[in-house]
Amino acid sequence: MTALFSLAWASLLNRKGSVILTIVAVALSVALFLGVEKARSGAREGFGNTISGTDLIIGAPTGSVNLLLYSVFRMGGATAEVSWPTYQKIAAREDIAWTVPIALGDSHRGYRVMGTNLDYFKHYKFGGGQSLSFAEGKPFDDLFDAVIGSDVARELGYTLDTPLTLSHGLGAADLGSGHENRPFRITGILKPTGTPVDRTVHVSLEAITAIHVGWETGAKNPLADTIPEEMIRSFDLTPKTVTAIFAGLERKGTILTTRRAINTNRGEPLMAIIPGEALAELWNVTSVAERALLAVSAFVIAVGLVSILTSILSSLNERRREMSILRATGARPGHIFFLLVLEAGLVGFLGAALGIALVHGLIALFAPMLQAQYGVAFSMGAPGLVDLAVLGGVTLASLLIGAIPALTAMRRSLADGLSVRL
Amino acid sequence: MSGPVIDIEGLTFAWKQGPQVLDIAAFRLEAGERVFLRGPSGSGKSTLLGLIAGVLAPQAGRVRVLGEDMSALPPSRRDRLRADHVGVIFQMFNLVPYLSVTGNVLLPLRFSPARRKAAGGDAKSEAHRLLARLGLEDPSLLNRRVSDLSVGQQQRVAAARALIGAPKLIIADEPTSALDADARDRFIALLSEEVTRSGASLLFVSHDASLAPLFTRAVDLAAINRAGVRA
Numbered sequence: 076m077t078a079l080f081s082l083a084w085a086s087l088l089n090r091k092g093s094v095i096l097t098i099v100a101v102a103l104s105v106a107l108f109l110g111v112e113k114a115r116s117g118a119r120e121g122f123g124n125t126i127s128g129t130d131l132i133i134g135a136p137t138g139s140v141n142l143l144l145y146s147v148f149r150m151g152g153a154t155a156e157v158s159w160p161t162y163q164k165i166a167a168r169e170d171i172a173w174t175v176p177i178a179l180g181d182s183h184r185g186y187r188v189m190g191t192n193l194d195y196f197k198h199y200k201f202g203g204g205q206s207l208s209f210a211e212g213k214p215f216d217d218l219f220d221a222v223i224g225s226d227v228a229r230e231l232g233y234t235l236d237t238p239l240t241l242s243h244g245l246g247a248a249d250l251g252s253g254h255e256n257r258p259f260r261i262t263g264i265l266k267p268t269g270t271p272v273d274r275t276v277h278v279s280l281e282a283i284t285a286i287h288v289g290w291e292t293g294a295k296n297p298l299a300d301t302i303p304e305e306m307i308r309s310f311d312l313t314p315k316t317v318t319a320i321f322a323g324l325e326r327k328g329t330i331l332t333t334r335r336a337i338n339t340n341r342g343e344p345l346m347a348i349i350p351g352e353a354l355a356e357l358w359n360v361t362s363v364a365e366r367a368l369l370a371v372s373a374f375v376i377a378v379g380l381v382s383i384l385t386s387i388l389s390s391l392n393e394r395r396r397e398m399s400i401l402r403a404t405g406a407r408p409g410h411i412f413f414l415l416v417l418e419a420g421l422v423g424f425l426g427a428a429l430g431i432a433l434v435h436g437l438i439a440l441f442a443p444m445l446q447a448q449y450g451v452a453f454s455m456g457a458p459g460l461v462d463l464a465v466l467g468g469v470t471l472a473s474l475l476i477g478a479i480p481a482l483t484a485m486r487r488s489l490a491d492g493l494s495v496r497l
Numbered sequence: 498m499s500g501p502v503i504d505i506e507g508l509t510f511a512w513k514q515g516p517q518v519l520d521i522a523a524f525r526l527e528a529g530e531r532v533f534l535r536g537p538s539g540s541g542k543s544t545l546l547g548l549i550a551g552v553l554a555p556q557a558g559r560v561r562v563l564g565e566d567m568s569a570l571p572p573s574r575r576d577r578l579r580a581d582h583v584g585v586i587f588q589m590f591n592l593v594p595y596l597s598v599t600g601n602v603l604l605p606l607r608f609s610p611a612r613r614k615a616a617g618g619d620a621k622s623e624a625h626r627l628l629a630r631l632g633l634e635d636p637s638l639l640n641r642r643v644s645d646l647s648v649g650q651q652q653r654v655a656a657a658r659a660l661i662g663a664p665k666l667i668i669a670d671e672p673t674s675a676l677d678a679d680a681r682d683r684f685i686a687l688l689s690e691e692v693t694r695s696g697a698s699l700l701f702v703s704h705d706a707s708l709a710p711l712f713t714r715a716v717d718l719a720a721i722n723r724a725g726v727r728a
């Protein structure tokens with residue numbers, strides 16, 4: 076076998092040009108497949124890393140994926156809210172250790188605004204237990220203080236004390252549609268987290284109530300702007316409703332009974348979800364698209380493998396004489412067979428290895444940029460099990476595909492006898 | 498070795514669906530002989546060598562090589578016998594293009610442990626010794642691409658390859674037809690010398706009757722072949 080290995084190697088070196096092209100074709104197809112796979116697993120990891128330490132998320136009844144998406148990922152919106160007395164009842168439950176109420180629905184230049192209280196900075200955890208920390212400044216204190224995520228600061232060029240105004244609703248560019256007469260002041264900028272927190276403007280729940288004074292009907296009262304700030308500060312700004320509640324339990328063991336108790340709440344209907352479970356449900360939905368994408372890139376690998384086949388098949392005619400020489404010098408038909416199978420396997424192996432190196436190189440080069448620009452987190456690090464499986468799979472497949480030209484060459488060498496043909 | 502190296506009896510062969518190419522009642526080649534087999538183009542010389550080398554199988558009759566009935570052996574044993582005991586030289590384009598001169602000479606050792614053993618511990622210097630004997634001592638030649646060699650040099654490399662590991666039988670299929678008369682005679686002289694030195698037997702095939710005196714015996718294929726296909 077080692078005798079054949081060095082022969083196969085020498086033969087490939089002899090056809091460097093076309094062999095390198097084939098290797099590159101295989102490498103590109105493998106790189107595409109692995110790139111898709113790494114983006115997929117990176118997205119999952121990124122989503123999975125967005126929330127941790129929160130046992131239950133509670134909101135008005137809706138789909139569990141929907142509740143997860145709008146409360147944690149700021150995607151979509153709530154159709155109903157939870158009333159303040161109900162929130163207080165939940166916060167007072169024996170089995171619940173802490174709660175963080177959040178109020179969503181406003182925006183600032185396309186970034187979502189979230190009303191919450193100071194407990195948010197204490198209890199919200201991401202990436203397997205990390206707490207939020209401040210790059211600059213401190214949590215909001217005054218009614219019109221705001222804390223912004225790192226992306227908001229970077230993309231809008233905001234620093235501490237920059238004034239900003241909020242817009243009613245979630246429109247990206249609807250400046251001037253609402254709260255521009257109630258300017259906020261930035262008191263804190265958070266460190267990057269790689270989560271939607273980076274793209275959020277945080278204010279107090281009372282601030283959300285305050286900017287909606289005069290909006291009680293759902294639309295702006297023409298007189299709303301005439302109410303002076305001092306007067307607003309004197310109002311009772313306790314929120315009437317919250318959008319969702321993050322909750323931590325006293326003991327993890329009660330999670331199912333607590334959830335059932337909340338879901339069957341007498342009075343206001345509620346819904347409690349376990350973040351991990353809802354995430355799994357989300358993956359169920361997206362896995363169809365993921366699988367389609369992976370299937371397409373797997374087909375691209377198949378095309379790469381076919382290029383191995385064509386390159387070897389097309390070389391067979393000019394190598395007919397070489398096969399006769401090998402036979403005459405003692406090679407058995409099996410040797411001819413394995414020589415070609417080995418060549419195919421070597422090309423596949425080298426192509427896959429190059430593809431893996433390519434993907435890891437590109438990720439190392441561009442992952443920080445992609446993460447910053449698009450929030451796509453690629454899983455970095457040393458080649459893992461997936462890479463190994465692809466390397467093994469592609470090598471095995473090329474060995475198998477090599478059997479086709481190998482059989483042809485073997486049969487031909489048997490039929491040719493010793494007469495060497497051109 | 499006591500018995501004949503080649504012993505053919507009642508051999509017939511036809512390529513699939515073709516007419517009979519060979520029908521040989523008897524042919525023998527004794528140990529130590531250097532036999533010249535003459536026949537016109539298309540008369541079946543290469544076919545006969547294929548049968549002797551065990552690359553082809555006869556339809557009827559027996560081809561014994563070194564006492565083994567090639568037609569009765571399973572294909573793998575036939576291949577083993579060829580790898581261990583037969584050296585082959587072709588008319589031209591003898592060499593594997595992607596191996597160096599030395600690599601080509603060492604090629605049979607890859608497939609035959611017996612010849613590896615016979616070539617001794619240092620196969621490379623044995624290859625160089627054979628090449629030097631055949632007039633290729635220039636060390637710069639050894640690592641050159643084989644396609645850069647002259648045809649005469651290529652044929653001598655092929656002869657060294659056939660000889661390495663001391664096979665008992667060398668078969669040569671018109672190895673000199675691409676050489677001029679001078680180079681041809683020198684090649685045959687060197688080959689004969691090395692064959693004799695290693696104690697092998699030689700079956701040398703050509704259509705060129707003028708070579709006959711350079712061998713211990715000359716045989717006309719037409720005389721032993723009753724099939725007599727014309728080209």
Ligand SMILES: Nc1ncnc2c1ncn2[C@@H]1O[C@H](COP(=O)(O)OP(=O)(O)OP(=O)(O)O)[C@@H](O)[C@H]1O
Nearest residue numbers: 490491494512518537538539540541542543544545
């Ligand atoms: N692989 C093959 N398949 C079918 N027929 C073949 C094959 N090789 C040779 N033949 C036929 O067998 C006959 C003998 O051919 P062979 O090559 O043995 O002749 P040869 O004596 O070696 O001729 P030359 O001196 O030209 O080399 C020819 O008619 C040829 O057409």
Ligand SMILES: [Mg+2]
Nearest residue numbers: 542543544670
């Ligand atoms: Mg011939």
